[in-house]
Amino acid sequence: MGLxxxxxxxxxxxxxxxVNNVASIVTDTYKAGNDVVVVVSAQGDTTxxxxxxxxxxNPGASKREMDMLLAAGEQISIALLAMxxxxxxxxxxxxxxxxxxxxxxxxxxxARIKNIKTDRVKTAIxxxxxxxxxxxxxxxxxxxxxxxxRGGSDTSAVAxxxxxxxxxxQIFTDVEGVFxxxxxxxxxxxxxxxITYDEMLELATLGAQVLNNRSVEMGKKYNVEIEVLSSxxxxxxxxxxxxxxxxxxxxxxxxxDTNVARISIIDLPDTPGIAFRIFSxxxxxxxxxxxxxxxxxxxGSKDIAFTVSKDCEEEALAIIKGIAELQGKKxxxxxxxxxxxVVGAGMETHPGAAAMMFEALYEQNINIQMISTSEIKIxxxxxxxxxxxxxxxxxxxxxxxx
Amino acid sequence: MGLxxxxxxxxxxxxxxxVNNVASIVTDTYKAGNDVVVVVSAQGDTTxxxxxxxxxxNPGASKREMDMLLAAGEQISIALLAMxxxxxxxxxxxxxxxxxxxxxxxxxxxARIKNIKTDRVKTAIxxxxxxxxxxxxxxxxxxxxxxxxRGGSDTSAVAxxxxxxxxxxQIFTDVEGVFxxxxxxxxxxxxxxxITYDEMLELATLGAQVLNNRSVEMGKKYNVEIEVLSSxxxxxxxxxxxxxxxxxxxxxxxxxDTNVARISIIDLPDTPGIAFRIFSxxxxxxxxxxxxxxxxxxxGSKDIAFTVSKDCEEEALAIIKGIAELQGKKxxxxxxxxxxxVVGAGMETHPGAAAMMFEALYEQNINIQMISTSEIKIxxxxxxxxxxxxxxxxxxxxxxxx
Numbered sequence: 001m002g003l004x005x006x007x008x009x010x011x012x013x014x015x016x017x018x019v020n021n022v023a024s025i026v027t028d029t030y031k032a033g034n035d036v037v038v039v040v041s042a043q044g045d046t047t048x049x050x051x052x053x054x055x056x057x058n059p060g061a062s063k064r065e066m067d068m069l070l071a072a073g074e075q076i077s078i079a080l081l082a083m084x085x086x087x088x089x090x091x092x093x094x095x096x097x098x099x100x101x102x103x104x105x106x107x108x109x110x111a112r113i114k115n116i117k118t119d120r121v122k123t124a125i126x127x128x129x130x131x132x133x134x135x136x137x138x139x140x141x142x143x144x145x146x147x148x149x150r151g152g153s154d155t156s157a158v159a160x161x162x163x164x165x166x167x168x169x170q171i172f173t174d175v176e177g178v179f180x181x182x183x184x185x186x187x188x189x190x191x192x193x194x195i196t197y198d199e200m201l202e203l204a205t206l207g208a209q210v211l212n213n214r215s216v217e218m219g220k221k222y223n224v225e226i227e228v229l230s231s232x233x234x235x236x237x238x239x240x241x242x243x244x245x246x247x248x249x250x251x252x253x254x255x256x257d258t259n260v261a262r263i264s265i266i267d268l269p270d271t272p273g274i275a276f277r278i279f280s281x282x283x284x285x286x287x288x289x290x291x292x293x294x295x296x297x298x299x300g301s302k303d304i305a306f307t308v309s310k311d312c313e314e315e316a317l318a319i320i321k322g323i324a325e326l327q328g329k330k331x332x333x334x335x336x337x338x339x340x341x342v343v344g345a346g347m348e349t350h351p352g353a354a355a356m357m358f359e360a361l362y363e364q365n366i367n368i369q370m371i372s373t374s375e376i377k378i379x380x381x382x383x384x385x386x387x388x389x390x391x392x393x394x395x396x397x398x399x400x401x402x
Numbered sequence: 403m404g405l406x407x408x409x410x411x412x413x414x415x416x417x418x419x420x421v422n423n424v425a426s427i428v429t430d431t432y433k434a435g436n437d438v439v440v441v442v443s444a445q446g447d448t449t450x451x452x453x454x455x456x457x458x459x460n461p462g463a464s465k466r467e468m469d470m471l472l473a474a475g476e477q478i479s480i481a482l483l484a485m486x487x488x489x490x491x492x493x494x495x496x497x498x499x500x501x502x503x504x505x506x507x508x509x510x511x512x513a514r515i516k517n518i519k520t521d522r523v524k525t526a527i528x529x530x531x532x533x534x535x536x537x538x539x540x541x542x543x544x545x546x547x548x549x550x551x552r553g554g555s556d557t558s559a560v561a562x563x564x565x566x567x568x569x570x571x572q573i574f575t576d577v578e579g580v581f582x583x584x585x586x587x588x589x590x591x592x593x594x595x596x597i598t599y600d601e602m603l604e605l606a607t608l609g610a611q612v613l614n615n616r617s618v619e620m621g622k623k624y625n626v627e628i629e630v631l632s633s634x635x636x637x638x639x640x641x642x643x644x645x646x647x648x649x650x651x652x653x654x655x656x657x658x659d660t661n662v663a664r665i666s667i668i669d670l671p672d673t674p675g676i677a678f679r680i681f682s683x684x685x686x687x688x689x690x691x692x693x694x695x696x697x698x699x700x701x702g703s704k705d706i707a708f709t710v711s712k713d714c715e716e717e718a719l720a721i722i723k724g725i726a727e728l729q730g731k732k733x734x735x736x737x738x739x740x741x742x743x744v745v746g747a748g749m750e751t752h753p754g755a756a757a758m759m760f761e762a763l764y765e766q767n768i769n770i771q772m773i774s775t776s777e778i779k780i781x782x783x784x785x786x787x788x789x790x791x792x793x794x795x796x797x798x799x800x801x802x803x804x
Contacts, residue, residue: 016455016458016459019459020459050478053418053478053482054481054482054485056418057418057421057422057482057485057486057489058485058486058488058489060488060489061485061488061489062484062485062488064495065481065484065485065488065496066481068477068480068481068484068496068498069477069478069481069482069485071477072474072475072477072478072481073474075470075471075473075474075477076452076455076471076474078470079456079467079468079470079471079474080455080456080459080471082464082467082470083456083459083460083463083464083467083471084459084460086460086462086463086464086467087459087460087462087463093466094467094470096470096547099545099546120545143501143522144501145498
């Protein structure tokens with residue numbers, strides 16, 4: 001039929017039973033007449049074990065040696081999966097990142113793929129072998145092992161699908177696809193059949209945690225059709241593509257993100273350049289600022305508030321306090337907040353979406369602390385304790401029970 | 403001072419403390435002004451863990467995928483050792499087999515080194531980096547990972563020392579060097595200062611288990627001075643070289659090997675070709691035959707007895723029983739035996755050595771079942787229960803307490 005790239009994460013290959021399950025998915029796809037290339041992460045606990053070993057010996061180990069260490073994880077999982085496929089009786093070959101041609105830049109632990117030399121993979125496909133490739137890893141121009149950082153295996157899979165001009169890239173996870181809201185929290189949450197890259201990007205950023213952002217960006221760039229589906233339940237998942245059928249929905253999903261902290265600086269002098277100074281200092285330390293709000297305070301002064309991820313809260317505060325112009329100013333931080341967002345390409349042509357969202361919150365008597373909008377997204381900052389209630393209310397407003 | 407290759411086995415890097423200990427040996431050598439290249443095996447239990455995982459998934463896994471799996475073991479240990487060296491503050495880089503240029507043939511699980519492209523290692527040495535190399539592994543001409551089999555890291559170290567023209571190759575173990583007999587069994591056992599390659603080869607074959615045979619052969623071929631020494635106690639060890647000072651000893655050591663079984667075939671027809679048939683069948687199945695003894699039996703018939711390692715006993719018996727000409731012949735096997743040997747280049751020019759050995763056994767009333775000799779070795783087969791007594795008696799005869 002075609003060439004399919006299938007990606008399985010660490011929990012999908014966590015033990016022998018799971019590895020055998022993956023082998024049966026892969027070989028069923030192969031036996032149905034497809035060429036199959038599989039991208040695998042390290043087994044669930046391997047990475048943790050390796051990190052612990054490193055921590056014990058040298059908490060300040062170089063990133064080069066950390067990459068060397070961690071890359072052993074996928075080496076183990078590709079070999080084991082290949083063995084499980086051999087047992088089913090299908091021809092198979094496992095390949096490390098460098099063997100599969102993954103060339104990256106030299107940013108150890110967060111390397112970017114520069115190109116993939118697919119000769120070896122293509123040769124194996126031509127020999128009708130199932131190819132099992134180590135995700136997450138590559139080599140730089142000096143032949144040093146590099147790793148792609150968090151969610152790197154998704155990126156490996158989509159990049160390889162692009163390089164091979166695969167017909168589809170299937171990302172297997174422990175959920176059945178992309179839902180309109182977290183199905184554990186929102187009773188009426190629906191699985192989406194299709195979604196656009198842009199919508200998926202907004203959802204991923206907003207904490208849906210189904211698919212790594214870089215992989216969606218790469219899918220968009222090279223127009224790789226990505227399917228998110230379950231490795232445990234054999235039903236079709238959600239397809240991420242350029243133009244998706246809206247299924248009569250105004251929005252695609254409602255998400256919450258509690259890994260967020262707000263920092264407010266009160267009563268700043270209203271002089272030019274102060275905002276630039278603050279945010280360039282934060283950027284220099286690689287701290288991503290999400291929502292920014294500047295309000296007029298008392299005469300000749302202003303307040304600035306912005307959000308960062310909770311992990312960066314302490315560091316951001318330290319940076320703010322180190323800026324000379326801000327000495328003596330009141331700085332408030334708050335991490336008892338949540339960001340709740342609706343995402344949907346349909347909102348671009350439907351001006352009433354924001355009003356509908358605010359109405360849903362008003363009906364629940366939930367106070368909005370900050371608002372941020374883009375073409376396909378509206379986010380509000382609210383009290384953390386009201387986040388789940390807000391998600392359900394907004395979801396029910398936009399996506400009524402069918 | 404010079405260029406030293408140091409090799410540490412799996413037990414030397416089994417945990418964080420041991421890794422730190424190795425790092426201190428390595429960095430002390432480096433700080434003393436030497437260039438240092440370190441070859442490391444997988445951590446003690448890693449290989450067992452990996453084998454268990456493979457066994458659980460597919461006991462019949464291909465050797466290619468087993469090599470892929472097992473090679474992850476050294477990847478972990480080189481990264482951890484490099485991290486420990488970083489902590490001491492010395493410049494270091496870890497390299498996998500393929501990165502260090504180890505090219506092998508394609509015999510997965512028992513590959514032979516074809517050549518070592520040392521450019522990368524030499525570049526690192528020129529930059530005054532300590533180089534930590536994964537032992538046991540390489541790649542074949544197709545860029546597939548291969549492993550060298552049992553004791554492979556010793557071979558990696560000696561081969562690398564040869565390729566780099568190193569001044570010395572130090573093999574660190576859990577013993578202090580090569581002894582004239584097992585010091586746990588023989589009170590008067592002495593550590594040897596020097597020993598020749600040939601003597602070491604005989605001792606290794608005979609069960610001294612200090613140094614892998616292939617590595618000694620390689621040392622002899624390329625004239626690499628090898629030192630066997632302890633990773634736990636900092637004293638000088640035993641140097642293996644072409645010509646060694648005999649220190650007034652007639653023999654270099656006395657060993658016992660209980661991993662031996664004797665198979666006897668009684669009352670064979672005295673026709674030409676029957677011995678050839680037996681031993682070519684065994685050779686075809688890769689069964690190594692050690693001592694062979696043929697005796698004249700009754701008129702027109704003969705007995706043949708030979709020894710194999712105990713692991714091969716069952717297989718050898720099955721082969722013998724499958725040979726048409728031997729149908730109905732009596733076949734006896736016995737593994738309650740031990741092979742006790744004396745080794746020493748000095749025996750070549752001292753005809754009385756065999757007599758001295760037999761005298762020692764006679765004095766202890768120990769019966770000799772088979773005898774085998776070479777230029778520098780005499781071996782006898784005796785009852786297993788008398789082996790330790792025999793070793794002590796022979797040792798005391800040849801190497802009196804100083």
